[in-house]
Amino acid sequence: MKNLKYLIDHVTKTIHQRDYAGDRYGFLNTPIDKREFIGDGAYIELLKTEKGYKVCNSCQTFQLLTR
Secondary structure, three states, X not given: OOOXXXXXXXXXXXEEEOOOOOHHHOHHHOOHXXXXXXXXXXXXXXXXXXXXXXXXXXXXXXXXXXX
16 A cells, blocks of 8 residues: 555645644545545645645644654
């Protein structure tokens, strides 16, 4: 099984870290067919640089607090 590290919300164009994404980040309002789990870092970089996707600051902050 692949390492599915990221949850992508294609409605809000937000990249969440799967392990830290919670209900409070709003992706539960996004239809399931507009969410994607992926582990490909190159695809994440493409989304950020060419498609305008943003990394979820809350996921990053939560990750820093739990380490």
